Amino acid sequence: MSIIMGQYFKKCVILFSVFITSCIVIIIACSDIDFTYYSHFSPEVSDIDSSFEPMFISEDLFYNYSHFEYYSQRFNTNIIDEWSVYLEDRIPIKEIEYFLLDNNSTKEINELYANVQNSNKSGILNSRFSVIDSKVKGFIQFLYYAKQIEVISLQQLDVWDIEQGMKRNYASPEIIAELENRYHIESDPFLKNRYWFQVAKAKYYSIDKSSIISFFDKTKETVKKNNLYYRALSYVAGAHYKQRNYTLSNYLYSIVYYNCKEMRSIAAYNFHPQEQSDFDSSLQLASNNNEKIALWTLYGYYADDLKAIREISKLDTKNEHIDFLLAHFINNEEKRLNSEAELKNAVEYKNVLKENVNPEAVLLIDSIARQENTSRPFLWYMGAGYFQILAGNYKLADIYLEKSSKLISNKPLAVNQIRLLQLVNNILRIDSITKQHEEKLVSELDWLYNKCPNDSIKSFRYNHTVSWSKYYLSSLYKSQGNHVFSEILSPSTNYYINQNNIDNMIEYFTKKDMSSWDSIIIGQYAFTLSDLYDYVSIKNTYIYPENLDKAIYYMELSQHSNDTLDCDPFLGRIKDICECTEGNIPNIRFTKLDLLRRMKDLQLLIAKGERTYEHYLALGNAFYNITYFGNSREFYFNAIINNYGIYIDPLYKSWLLNSTIANTYFNNALQVANNNEQKALCVYMMSKCERNTFYTERYYEDGFLRDSYNQDTNYLAWNGFVKLKNEYSHTSFYKQVIKECGYFKSYISKR
Incomplete structure (x- = not known):
């Protein structure tokens, strides 16, 4: 059973190469889920070393992933500082940074190296440096070799290009031999240490990756255990992994993880036993408590936080890694327990929490907190209080959170975290809310x-x-x-x-x-x-179209009464448009309230006996255009309705996809039309209403009008099409419809 592959290694990951300043990989993850949305607990409140932060719970490969892309730069300051101290004032810091970190410096480094080799103290060498001595020469010579290895290690492999993408260059036996020679003959301890690392790096990036193992084993006792040592050790761990020696590889990665903060998250990433037995064997290699703690921390990070906490508590409760695991475990449990989707009934919700919270976790964290033998007792009381909240022990949670509040510093994050958990506790203890x-x-x-x-x-x-x-x-x-x-x-x-x-x-x-x-x-x-008044007005417009008094009344109360419509709602067109573009922009901008008042005025004129074609047509256009199919959708744009695009909530289907009222007014206009051109227009507009009804009945599903183009039937010979063809083919409007309406053109061509 693999204890590692289940969590992070199912994600989409692309591995790239390394930078001169660090033996790491740059990793790209594919998740876009924000885990913090389900969390009451900020892990940063633990106040542990910042090197743990990338390992906090995240749906991405690492926490705060955007910052992790710059991981390769974490050694830069250290490298520049060390060289600056070594060179003293011989070379300005800006120049040191340029030569070490800027890829554009390679050409100049090669020229400087050639001058040094020729013992030529004139020309470019003297013009570049005010002091020329053994340290400056040593710096130039080191850069000459380091840049050659850098080019090899910086190769970016295109994993999507099978033919070319996985081809890479390797450090040649010649350059490795030169570096080994420089390492053996170098007497300056500072330079010798760096040549040693370059040899290790070159061997790792050679055809024979495993050659680093014997080199490291022979020389490791002569090297200081600084960052270069642990960077080289991570190469050795990688070489062992390549040989499928998972036990030793993971053991070495755990050492890097524990001792080199700059490489902590990368070592954790590379630590992945294939089976439980691999981890058990690695644990047997641990020679002291710190090494055991490192292995248990990584085990907890990937597999079982609680077991790791229990094991580390037997070794050293003051070790910072157990504090990290507590923060990690809290967030892991939140991920498991916190779901607002399940919060339908308060009492049932609390019962579910009590049933699902891990009782062993409650007891263990409670026990460690009460012993007050950790380096961060405030954190353990905070964690104990949180788990007592989940377990429904609200009075005990009060006690622990109060203890934590007396132990925390005055850091705003810690103060706020306690206050937040106390609020959660006070809310959860309520079964029936009172004044x-x-x-x-x-x-x-x-x-x-x-x-x-x-x-x-x-x-x-x-x-x-x-x-x-x-x-x-x-x-x-x-x-x-x-x-x-x-x-x-x-x-x-x-x-x-x-x-x-x-x-x-x-x-x-x-x-x-x-x-x-x-x-x-x-x-x-x-x-x-104001949103509510707007909603009520819109609702009354669709439900009571023949009596717009209420719609107007509520719209007058709403600040949205002055929301403008893009198009003139009283004009109809052959083509349906949902927005007005150049050439269709109206001279007069109607607001929502203008529209309702004008519609009411037209209805009053008709009621008084002015049953004209123009009045009926204008009302037909208005009621058509405030549907989904019309040009004035802005009328129903409302925060409560929340149907701004192509989605139509089933709740509002009868409002927004219904052309019945518009069809009635178009039919009335037809009855009083003065000529065939007007009648042809009315017939066509009625056919659009008929078409809309057909689409809605046939293709509306789950809030969307499904694509009709790939269906057996995407249009019919609507009654309006037949009537328009049979009775009004001699009109100018008929000819214009043929030009603009593809469905109608297809219909008459098939006839």
Whole structure:
């Protein structure tokens, strides 16, 4: 059973090569999921070394992945500083940085090297450096060889190009021999150390990758255990892995992981036993507690945090790695337990949490916290408090969180984390919400909802708590029959279909004696009173098209009354357009309220006896254009309806995909038309309504009008098409329809 491959190595990963300053790989992950959305706990609050941060829980390969792309630069400062100290003031730091890190320096380095070899102290050498001595010459000679290895190690392999992509150059036996010679004859300890690393690196990038193993084993006792040592050791681990010596490879990677912070996450990435037995064998190689802790930490990182915590607690509870594992385990458990989709009933939700929380974890973390024998007791009390919350022991959680609050520093992240968990605890202990609960929560929810988004506390996770608290409180209010509060805290798509719900919400929004709690609640609603008035107006327009008084009344109350329509809604066209482009832009911009008032005026004129073709046609166009098929969709654009594109919610199908009212007005216009041109236009517009009904009945599915072009039937000989062909083929409008309507042209050509 593999303990590693299950988590990270199922992701899409592309491996590239390495940079001169670090023996690492640059890794590209394919995930775009934000795990922090499900988390109350910010792992950064652990205040452990920053080298652990990439290993925090993430759906990407590494946490804060965008920063990880620059991993290859992590040694740069160290390298420049070391060379600067060695060279003293002989070469300015900017020049040192240029020669070491800039690929464009290679040509000049080669020229300088040639001058050094020829012992020529004039020309380019003297013009470049004010001091020419053994250290400067040694720097130039080292760069000459290092740049050659850098070119080989920097090759980027195109894994998508099977023929060319996997071809690479290797360090030649000649360059390796030269480097080994330089290493053996070099007497300067600083340079000798760096030549040693270049030999190791060159051997790793040679045809015989395994040759680094014997070289390292023969020389390792003569080398200081600095960054260069652990970088070389990671090459050795890689060579052993290539030979399928997984036990030793993983053991060596764990040593790199523990001792070289700059390579911690990369060593963790490369650590992957194939079977449990590989890990067990690696553990047997560990010669001291630190090595065992390193192996157990990596085991916990990939396989079982809790087991790793238990094992490390037997070795050294003050070791920083156990603190990392606690933060890692908390986030792992959050990932498993926290799901707002399951939060439908507060009592059931709490019971599910209690049933699913790991009792062993609660006991172990509780035990370690109470011993107060860790390097970060505040973190363990915080973790213990959190798990007591999940287990439903809210009073004990209070005690632990209070203990943690007395131990933390005044760092804003730690202070906020405690406050957040205390709020979660106080919310979860509520089974039936009362005025007393509201009064107790109001200041804390004001902080969560209104203050936290404006604070600039880096890494503080509060977004999940915001949404989670709303879901939880909403479920409480719903179970108690307070549907207004329940809707505000967790909006549902169909709430306003019921007129009583509309009336109740408007009544609540417009009441005069607002409490502090009311202000907090209303401030969290996704919709404003203006959105609601707009919604009611739109609803009345579609449901009561012959009586627009209510629609106008509510639109007048809404700030959206002045929202403009792109096109003239009273004009119809042969082609349906959903937006006006150049040449179709109207001279007069209608607002939503203008549209309703004009429609009402036309209806009044008709009611008074002015049953003219123009009035009926204008109303037909208006009712047509405010459907999905028309040019004035902006009329139904509303935050509550939330149908802005090609999706039409089934709730609003009868509003937005219904051309019945428009068809009635077009038919009325036909009855009073003055000539055949007008009649032809009416017949054609009615055929469009007929077509829309056909499409809706046949192709509407799950909110979308499916593509009809690949279907057996994508148009019919609508009654309007037949009538237009049989009775109005002599009209100018008929000829224009042939030019603009492909369906009609196909129909008459088939006839």
